[in-house]
Amino acid sequence: MTKPPLTLYLAAPRGFCAGVDRAIKIVEMAIEKWGAPVYVRHEIVHNRFVVDGLRDKGAVFVEELDEAPTDRPVIFSAHGVPKAVPAEARAREMVYVDATCPLVSKVHIEAERHHQNGLQMVMIGHAGHPETLGTMGQLPEGEVLLVETPEDVASLDVRDPEKLAFITQTTLSVDDTVEIVAALRDRFPAIIGPHKEDICYATTNRQEAVKAIAPRIDAMLVVGAPNSSNSKRLVEVGRRAGCGYAQLVQRATDIDWRALDGITTVGITAGASAPDVLIDEVVDAFRAQYDVSIEVVETAVENVEFKVPRVLREPA
Template sequence: MVQASPEADPSAPRPPLDLLIAAPRGFCAGVDRAIRIVELALERFGAPVFVRHEIVHNRFVVDALRAKGAVFVEELDAVPDGAPVVFSAHGVPKAVPHKAAERGLDFFDATCPLVSKVHRQAERLVDQGRHILFIGHAGHPEVIGTFGQVPPGAMTLIETEADVERLAPADPEALAFLTQTTLSVDDTAAIVAALRRRFPAIQAPRGEDICYATSNRQAAVKAIAAACDAMLVIGAPNSSNSLRLVEVAEREGTRARLVQRAECIDFAWLAGVAKLGITAGASAPEVLVREVIDRLATRFAVTEHEIVATAERMVFKLPHGLAA
């Protein structure tokens, strides 16, 4: 973590700083839904409510829910008998809800519906006799959850174009590909192109797997990056979609840095910056954006410009048993 710089002399003149604030940014419909599920479970059952894995990848959000009575655990074995449990927005292997049902636990699945869509596609493709090449990052909870929807060996992880070149499938005519929803659109396009070149018969997903929120936030960064001297992306270091936003900005020729909170701002890094881009990953709340802007205003004469690339109106239904 970047150490906070000493506070500036409040009497010193502040240089001007134009903030180009990307929109959309921050929370998406899937994250809103997941957090609301935990809050409603707490209202219904009282504390504690157990949550398997971080509900979303943001420490501020996790700590706020913990203060309300949520208990975060990595495995279902840590959930006491009779306690309610929520599964994170990233999705879980199929064995997890089965085990919860066997134990008679009250459980609620906060998996993003767009991730669930990928899960169902994986099941259908395996039923068709196809081997799945899954584009994603090893160890990410979404990848683990998706692999857990199909039998062992039915899916191969692809992280790079080099991985594509090393593939030697048993039946090149019976392949399909799916992708992690939070990847970079550009990186995925390059890997998909390599797959299509090597395996012309490969079956593509029915729809775009990279979710609308990931695509929209990346497009919003592209819309402002060229006009910025630098960009701050507000998000957690374990947030895939936030890290991809940093990469998108850098690919557009703008130096970029990930910050979790306002206290992480390195003002020395901002020396000479007159136009600063700001965005936030899909699991970062707007309160953190305002916190960052307020801290910048202690050192600069800030002028805010929100640049809207597209409007989002997506809303996902709550699970049965928690909906009002």
């Protein structure tokens, strides 16, 4: 039987970013250096396939530090942790490695600097997300106020409207953040923003690539985990940019083929914690059902690389 023709538009960049790549390498190198098991506080990155793969190699994932024994190394996830976590690890005399993405660490340093200058912080982010918890946990209670929407700005109770600065979660929708920043500047004209955009290069690049392909396609699939902030934002960006149907899928088995019935063009992208193997799996699933032609739509070239901590580069 003849397969119907279908054009797949592959967004580029897509998939792993430098921070995720570094975090996974840190776990692998720790296992290589110290042997299994190595404990990881929280999912190292938000992707079940990646986490399961590391678990098979000897990583043990725990939610809190007190679940890990003191005689085994522990790694902190790429999302960052509150200051209290490394302090607890030192108090328990644990060997620990911090896999926080350097771009998240930059936001932590920025918050600390503003705090030292007597400013109260406003964080634009998602309540309960590990990165938000980690960033807010850099400063004493009450020093960071969280806003999720422009509406939240109206109800902010600040100490001094003349002494404020804002920071953002690195994985937000660029467009949504612009609206919240505008609301903050409108209500607090003296508020200080970051020297350089907090939303990371990878998040921005993946959103721009989605915007470039959205008007050309009938449907879009974003390969990523349901607890991945940047992946969920890609779905929202695709819909907002004119794509009528956008779906988040963890694996090819999640594709809703009935919803794609009759389409001729599909866009594929992936969140920053989704490995190439899962993207290839989705492409192969389409090849099995359609006569596929592929077009790559590249809007940026990424050549960022972050070094792993020195402790892992030194011999055991």
